[in-house]
Amino acid sequence: MEYFAQQVINGLQLGFVYALIALGYTMVYGIVRLINFAHGDVFMVGAFIGLYTIERLQFPLPVVFLSAIIGCTILAVLIEQLAYRPLRHAPKIASLITAIGVSLFLEYFTSLRQVFGPNFYSFPRPFTVVGWEVRGIQVTNIQLVILAVTLVCLLMLQFIVYRTKMGRAMRAVSYDYVTAGLMGVNVNMVISFTFGVGAALAGVGGVLYGIAYPQVNTFMGFMPGLKAFTAAVLGGIGNIPGAVLGALIMGQSETMVSAYLSSTYRDGIAFVILILVLLWKPTGILGTRRSEKV
């Protein structure tokens, strides 16, 4: 029982990091219907910014997060403007292939020796790790930091999407971007902003991931990115609470499989769940079905 509870805690830790990545996927997909494969690599860049600001520049933790947010936002807005915007009216597959191209480019470019380098780097701990034992369950301050930072991010996102003018514009664009444009919404700006917000969350996620699983590499973004996207689809893509729910399910299932079966099956379980859920509800757990117009 204690072992199980311990695994639930570990699963939550992983799930929250997935949630931060999944939000970026779900928002971008909700607005431009693009699977932004480069998002996982933005997450990776966030982790590396964390590595450099902690190790070389010795910034305090809030400034580390801030630098990752700024760096990732700039990167994502650049990607959107250079690579995706020219293809907005091209067939969807062209954007998807471009997204894959951007993803490969980021991975291999940053793995050049002159940039981040191809090795695995150990991620420095920005604070001393303290663990408490509550009824036989280990809880560390890392987990508390992840929980706190993720909750703050979610609250801020909720505020942006539902309480600001920009958020209203985002919802309008995701509902119908032609009409939103006709109503005076600056669609290009809203799309860039969405990419930026998603990337900021991924940047935070990258730093947290580095703190929790202290090893980084330029190819580290691929699997978490894929799983986070799967989580977004699982919860109902385009739906913010859905992405968090999907990510938490993903984190739990992955941890449970590693704990009770074998970690070699870890990467498979998430997708088994995904396929089962899609069969039962093709738009994801919290997704709403949009009727198809002829």
Added chain:
Amino acid sequence: MTNPLRNLGRILSAYVLLAAGITLLQATGLANPYWIQILELACIVAISAQGLNIIYGYTGLFSLGHAAFYGIGAYTSAYLMKMYGGQSQAAFFLALLAGGGVAAAVAYLIGLPTLRLTSDYLGIATLGFGIIMKVVFDNADTFLPELGGARGMTGIAKMSTVPWVIFFLLASLLIVRNTIYSSYGRAILSIREDEIAAEMMGIDTFRYKMVGFVIGCAFAGVAGGLYAHLYTFLHPSNFDFFKSIDILVIVVLGGLGNMSGTLVASFGWIFLLEGLRVVLPPGYVELRWVLIPVLLIVTMLLRPQGLFGTREFPYLRGRLYR
């Protein structure tokens, strides 16, 4: 109208010319064995890409798990040959067909539930299937030790030769062409264009989607078998998500639903990958994967409809479009 016998004669002579020509180049040592192997690989990739072209290009089913079927075919035929086939050419042919058959059977089972999903959701489901299959290949040694699991499968006979790969490449082109310009093909194309309208016209869309998906996956399976017997070593990482992406890139670069484009893009892609390895000065080989995505992005920005658009080579054109 051309006489079917004359057509068959043309295909056979094209086959003999190509196979004999390349074998001759190989035998006289004019072509480096390394490049011959790359050429064989390009033919194999082209077969697999024609499969995805049927699935995505013609039927419009977004599949991100093509490499899984490639892997299923590779492991099936390699296992059969290793256990029962020995060095026999006839057994090799049967093993390849078995690889295609098993891939098709798995595709049918996977298709039953998933082909009801639409566009991106189907893509994600097939992507998930691809990753599940990678995990299965990684753990394959727990149920069949000969498959090697994560250590890779060794001891496969080198059976894939130039005549074999050219044979299957031409056969695949012939099958795609004849399927697409048949009544089946018209049904399949109508689903891609507008599924609801196709259904209105009385087409059993689910059935025809399944036909497209199963044929395409069978191609991947045969190609996988040829691959296994070309490199004589299989590793689960040969069939991961990136391989699915490779094939998808080829099909999109060539132009969706374009046989000629897919063919040219397969050769272009494989020779570009290998060519850059030779062209780049030593020490800069890692730049390969920096240049390729840039090239990919630029191509997509300039020609989002693919290199060939809707133009086909003369023989591959249908009567309707002539």
